[in-house]
Amino acid sequence: MTTKIRTERRAGALSKTRIVEAAIEILDNEGEDALTFRALAARLATGSGAIYWHIADKNDLLAAATDHVIARIAMDAAKGSTPQDVIRALALGVFDALHAHPWVGGQISRNPWQYAVLRILEGVGRQVQALGVPEHAQFNTVSAILSFILGLAGQYAAGARLLPRHTDRAAFRKAFLGTVAAKWAQLDPAEHSFVRQVAKVLPEHDDREQFLAGIDLILAGLESLR
Amino acid sequence: MTTKIRTERRAGALSKTRIVEAAIEILDNEGEDALTFRALAARLATGSGAIYWHIADKNDLLAAATDHVIARIAMDAAKGSTPQDVIRALALGVFDALHAHPWVGGQISRNPWQYAVLRILEGVGRQVQALGVPEHAQFNTVSAILSFILGLAGQYAAGARLLPRHTDRAAFRKAFLGTVAAKWAQLDPAEHSFVRQVAKVLPEHDDREQFLAGIDLILAGLESLR
């Protein structure tokens, strides 16, 4: 089709891959807002017009960057174990990818129809089939797991958006949650009793553990469908 | 503090409420991209500077608009029924609000720390407590339900972002899902067996029903925690 395989005509030539990798570096190191075509052109020592020769627009760029990251998640990890374990491993793979590249969360949550999400859908779907969930319930089940993952993805991306660049992420996170918890603790007890209770444990809670607990909750619900 | 209650000094004066309501009209009728300070100023027959006197910035405007919508969801619906039913009603309230105002999905999924989300958290949390979930598991449980809702919110917003303005939503949705399904059906069967199976039912599936199935799945999992 349009994608002819072509040998490099120039030394150090521009290519979609090279552009995408530079974009990922900017996104990881300087955050979502720092990825502009001007910054990207500067890093690649070229002009924005040259980039547009290889990339349709910014959506295309972000989708390619996202797929570049998601594709690396081992979609078929842990062959020998149970389907439950594979789903856990898969979900944790996404979680860890989001941890390493928080902007991915915003991207897949903003554009769930892109190929990167389809990869996750396929990976989860196969395990749900292997679990023996009846066919009529499979789509609903996978959709629920996917929604859960995407919801977390969005939250993770939101956290990263608040983050000042080049700071200690763990320390900042704890400080931020502490601030939120303090604010919550001052809410009207009559209207926010549960939130106030959560505020007590909010700064100490482990995101990864909580995520896994959510997956296990859904997996437990799955038992009732068999 | 800074928020003094003040009587209108001019007839037809600008106010945060009036600005927010105008913003919601634009968001609902013309979509997320149509909400600009210029368009808003034109609709209010004023200048952008006047708006900035009442609103800090665009984030503030969107957060206020979102809270305006979420606050209307009956957080304490169906007093007499079981906690499960209340959670379902609550979740469906959010779902229907997202249906009526799809831009809300993007907003709460992009910014989960805003007050609108806290309202949902409190509403769900109380019912989880009423269900008898042990205290140490309550936060994880509510977080899972919230992630699921936020994930769906993001997907809904993404769908609305594709939508041309002033078109029949239901018809467009069906046509769009048909296109996606056709694309999926052509994927390599070896690598995408599950996605290809889903493609068959994708255009006919009911979002609302699927959402409810997800909630029920989590509720079923909850049984195992008691």
Added chain:
DNA sequence: TATTTATTGGAACATCGTTCCAGACATGTC
């Protein structure tokens, strides 16, 4: 009435995604 304060309207600014185009480069043809 005179003065102060709250509020308005719109011009101006910096920055963004995107388009446009003149030129540089590599390759196929005589």
Added chain:
DNA sequence: GACATGTCTGGAACGATGTTCCAATAAATA
């Protein structure tokens, strides 16, 4: 080796956006 052709590059220019700035105005106060 010279020329013509299509591929790729670099950067200027365009339109739109969020935001700031400020002179002008209306209400409140003295």
